[in-house]
Amino acid sequence: MNLHRTPIPVSKAVEDVLNTKVDKRVEKVKLEQSFHRVLAEDVVATHPVPPFDKSPYDGFAFRSEDTRNLTREEPGQFRVIETVPAGHRASRAVNKGEAIRIMTGAEIPGGADCVAMFEICQPYQRDMEEWVTLKRPLSPQQNIIPTGSETKEQEILVKKGEVINPGIQALLATFGYGEVQVYVKPKIGVFATGTELLDVDEPLQPGKIRNSNAYMVMSQIERAGGTGIYFGKLEDNFDLCYQAVEEALDQVDCLITTGGVSVGDYDLMPDIYDKLEAEVLFNKVAMRPGSVTTVARKDEKLLFGLSGNPSACYVGFELFTYPIIQSFLGRSRPFHKRVQATLGKDFKKPNPFTRFVRGFISYHEGNVYVHPSGIDKSAVVSSLAETNVLIQLRGGTRGYQQGDVVEAICLEEMDGQSHF
Numbered sequence: 096m097n098l099h100r101t102p103i104p105v106s107k108a109v110e111d112v113l114n115t116k117v118d119k120r121v122e123k124v125k126l127e128q129s130f131h132r133v134l135a136e137d138v139v140a141t142h143p144v145p146p147f148d149k150s151p152y153d154g155f156a157f158r159s160e161d162t163r164n165l166t167r168e169e170p171g172q173f174r175v176i177e178t179v180p181a182g183h184r185a186s187r188a189v190n191k192g193e194a195i196r197i198m199t200g201a202e203i204p205g206g207a208d209c210v211a212m213f214e215i216c217q218p219y220q221r222d223m224e225e226w227v228t229l230k231r232p233l234s235p236q237q238n239i240i241p242t243g244s245e246t247k248e249q250e251i252l253v254k255k256g257e258v259i260n261p262g263i264q265a266l267l268a269t270f271g272y273g274e275v276q277v278y279v280k281p282k283i284g285v286f287a288t289g290t291e292l293l294d295v296d297e298p299l300q301p302g303k304i305r306n307s308n309a310y311m312v313m314s315q316i317e318r319a320g321g322t323g324i325y326f327g328k329l330e331d332n333f334d335l336c337y338q339a340v341e342e343a344l345d346q347v348d349c350l351i352t353t354g355g356v357s358v359g360d361y362d363l364m365p366d367i368y369d370k371l372e373a374e375v376l377f378n379k380v381a382m383r384p385g386s387v388t389t390v391a392r393k394d395e396k397l398l399f400g401l402s403g404n405p406s407a408c409y410v411g412f413e414l415f416t417y418p419i420i421q422s423f424l425g426r427s428r429p430f431h432k433r434v435q436a437t438l439g440k441d442f443k444k445p446n447p448f449t450r451f452v453r454g455f456i457s458y459h460e461g462n463v464y465v466h467p468s469g470i471d472k473s474a475v476v477s478s479l480a481e482t483n484v485l486i487q488l489r490g491g492t493r494g495y496q497q498g499d500v501v502e503a504i505c506l507e508e509m510d511g512q513s514h515f
C-alpha cells in the first residue's frame with residue numbers, strides 16, 4: 096500500500112470527474128410522470144395562446160361603436176341575443192344595438208369588440224326578452240384578451256435541460272404534450288463496505304454499527320435525479336469485494352462504494368481499482384471532510400470511492416457524484432446553486448484546507464444566513480439531519496466569525512428554515 100498520496104484541489108478534482116464522457120440517453124414519459132425529470136426537448140408553442148380572442152370577465156360583449164356616447168344620464172339599452180359559456184361559440188354575431196352575455200374564458204362573438212363586466216351593467220327583462228343597460232362608453236378591444244397575446248405559435252418557451260416544475264407541466268399540458276421527451280436517469284450502483292456494518296433491523300453488537308451510508312447515499316442519488324441501485328453491504332474480503340464490484344459495474348452507469356478507501360489494513364478499494372485496471376483520477380483531495388475521496392474510471396465508467404465516515408461520504412457525493420449525475424441528465428450547468436450568506440455563528444476551527452461545513456440556511460429581514468449544524472467531524476452522522484447547505488470555507492484561513500460573509504452550496508432548492 097502506497098501511503099503517500101498527493102492531494103489535488105477540489106476544483107481540479109471536479110474537472111477530472113466531468114472530463115468523463117457521459118452517455119446521455121432520452122426516453123418518453125407520460126406527462127403526469129414527468130415532474131422533476133429533465134427536458135430533453137424544447138417546449139414549443141404548437142398554437143397561439145390564447146387560441147382565440149377571449150373574455151377575461153363574466154359580463155356582456157358589445158360593439159364599441161354602439162357605446163361611444165353613453166353616459167349615466169343617457170345610457171344605452173341593448174337586446175341580449177344569446178349567452179356564451181366558456182367552451183361554447185356564439186351562434187350569431189352581435190349586430191347594432193345588441194349584446195351577448197359572455198362568461199370568463201369564452202370566445203368573443205363575431206361583431207363584438209369589447210366586454211363590460213357584470214358589475215357595471217344592469218340586465219332587465221322587457222316583453223319576455225333579456226335586455227341590458229350600459230351607462231358608459233367602451234373602447235375597441237377593451238376587456239378582450241387577443242389571440243396570441245400571451246404566446247405566439249412556434250415560440251420556444253422552455254429549452255431542453257430544464258427540470259420540469261409545476262409551471263413547465265402546465266405549459267406542456269397547454270400545448271398537448273401528452274408524452275414528453277426527458278433524459279434517462281443514470282443508474283448509480285451503491286455498495287457499503289465494512290465488516291463492522293449491521294443491517295438496519297439487526298440488534299447492535301459489540302464493535303459493530305448500523306450501515307447508515309447506504310440509505311443516505313441512495314437518498315442523495317434520488318435527490319440528484321438519478322436512480323440508485325443498492326447492491327448490499329460487503330465484508331472486508333478482497334475476493335468477495337472485487338467480484339461484487341466487477342459484476343455490478345456491468346449493470347450501472349457509475350458505481351459508488353463507501354468505506355475502505357483510506358490506508359488501513361482493510362481498506363481494499365485501492366487494490367480493487369488496481370486489479371480492475373481502472374485509472375485512478377485522484378485519491379486525495381485538499382479538503383475537509385472527505386479528503387480520502389477517490390475517483391477511478393474503468394471504460395468510461397466512474398467508480399466513486401466515498402469515505403466510510405458519514406459526513407465525509409455525504410460531502411464527497413455532493414461535490415463529485417452530483418455533477419456527473421447532472422451531466423447524464425443534460426443539465427447545462429451541472430452544479431448546485433451557490434449563495435453568498437452571512438455566517439450565523441462562529442466557526443472557530445482553523446481551515447488548513449478548503450472546508451465544507453454542514454449547515455442550514457435561514458432568512459431574516461432580507462438577509463440570508465447559514466449556520467453550521469451539529470458537531471463538525473467527518474465521523475459524525477447527527478449533523479446531517481438538518482443540513483441543507485455546505486458552507487465553503489477557504490483553505491489557509493483561521494476560524495470564521497459570526498457575521499462573516501461566506502459562500503454556501505445549496506443542496507435543496509429554495510429550502511430553508513424561516514425565522515419570521
Ligand SMILES: Nc1nc2c(c(=O)[nH]1)N[C@H]1C(S)=C(S)[C@@H](COP(=O)(O)OP(=O)(O)OC[C@H]3O[C@@H](n4cnc5c(N)ncnc54)[C@H](O)[C@@H]3O)O[C@H]1N2
Pocket residue numbers: 287288289291292304305306307308309353354355356357358359362384385386387401402403404405407473474
Ligand atoms: N492513517 C490514516 N488513517 C486515516 C486517514 C489517513 O489519512 N491516514 N484518513 C482518515 C480520514 S480523513 C477518513 S475520512 C477515514 C476514511 O476512511 P475510509 O473511507 O477508508 O472508511 P472506513 O475506514 O471504511 O470507515 C471509516 C469510518 O466510517 C464508518 N463507516 C463505514 N461505512 C459506514 C456505513 N456504511 N455507515 C456508517 N458508518 C460507516 C466506519 O465504521 C469507520 O468508523 O480514514 C481516516 N483514517
Ligand code: MOO
Pocket residue numbers: 382383384385386387388402404407473474
Ligand atoms: O477524508 Mo476525512 O473526512 O477528511 O476526515
